[in-house]
Amino acid sequence: MTPAPARAGDEPSRCLFVSDVHLDAVAGAAEAQFLHLLRTEAPQVDALYILGDLFESWVGDDTPAHQAVIDALAALSADGIGCFVLHGNRDFLLGSDFAQRSGCHLLPDPVVREFAGERVLLTHGDALCTDDHAYQELRTIVREPLWQQQFLALPLATRELLANEARAGSRTHTARTRPVIMDVNPGAVAAAFRATRADRIIHGHTHRPAVHETQIDGQPVHRIVLGAWYEQGSCVSYEAGRYQLRALPR
Numbered sequence: 001m002t003p004a005p006a007r008a009g010d011e012p013s014r015c016l017f018v019s020d021v022h023l024d025a026v027a028g029a030a031e032a033q034f035l036h037l038l039r040t041e042a043p044q045v046d047a048l049y050i051l052g053d054l055f056e057s058w059v060g061d062d063t064p065a066h067q068a069v070i071d072a073l074a075a076l077s078a079d080g081i082g083c084f085v086l087h088g089n090r091d092f093l094l095g096s097d098f099a100q101r102s103g104c105h106l107l108p109d110p111v112v113r114e115f116a117g118e119r120v121l122l123t124h125g126d127a128l129c130t131d132d133h134a135y136q137e138l139r140t141i142v143r144e145p146l147w148q149q150q151f152l153a154l155p156l157a158t159r160e161l162l163a164n165e166a167r168a169g170s171r172t173h174t175a176r177t178r179p180v181i182m183d184v185n186p187g188a189v190a191a192a193f194r195a196t197r198a199d200r201i202i203h204g205h206t207h208r209p210a211v212h213e214t215q216i217d218g219q220p221v222h223r224i225v226l227g228a229w230y231e232q233g234s235c236v237s238y239e240a241g242r243y244q245l246r247a248l249p250r
């Protein structure tokens with residue numbers, strides 16, 4: 001059955017959310033599982049939201065990698081499924097050429113969408129980890145348009161080299177930093193709920209899949225955290241006002 005095309009402005013009644021698929025340059029188990037999701041479950045929904053770090057690394061839209069995934073996304077959007085991508089801290093250089101090739105719409109981070117009359121804040125989640133000062137400083141630098149322009153002007157091989165160095169540096173930082181520092185800051189979460197008047201936040205990045213129920217100024221709110229795809233898949237299925245966080249065993 002072909003789903004009705006998701007037109008702009010339409011509220012989708014069925015959605016899939018994923019984050020942190022972390023697809024590597026070489027095809028592996030995560031890629032096979034993600035492609036399976038794109039070909040089986042994703043065609044049944046109105047919209048697919050990828051909340052950042054689809055790719056483990058992205059040094060520019062001129063990279064030839066990940067063609068199978070890009071083709072599968074393009075096929076979905078050609079079938080009328082709205083495909084939306086937020087930048088993660090790994091793939092923040094996804095640009096308009098990627099969007100065109102994949103049929104995906106790049107959304108700003110954070111962004112508020114309405115589902116069944118509820119305000120839902122979609123974000124990768126790294127901006128909420130305000131206790132990690134070293135990371136936030138780095139984030140500010142690499143999100144500068146001028147920095148990105150200069151980086152993208154470098155030869156592809158140089159960019160790949162620099163990205164590998166950055167990933168090694170990130171691994172060292174992660175190994176040396178206490179886990180609580182790398183989780184979201186409760187104050188930043190509360191501020192995000194208040195600033196956007198959101199009823200719900202869906203994010204990834206921390207690789208701590210969970211549904212957190214809390215209150216903001218006496219109002220019940222939910223924060224759904226998607227898991228990473230390193231050992232198994234993770235997604236949120238949304239249908240008619242209900243959200244289900246699911247682990248997808250491999």
Ligand code: MN
Nearest residue numbers: 053088089205
């Ligand atoms: Mn991330």
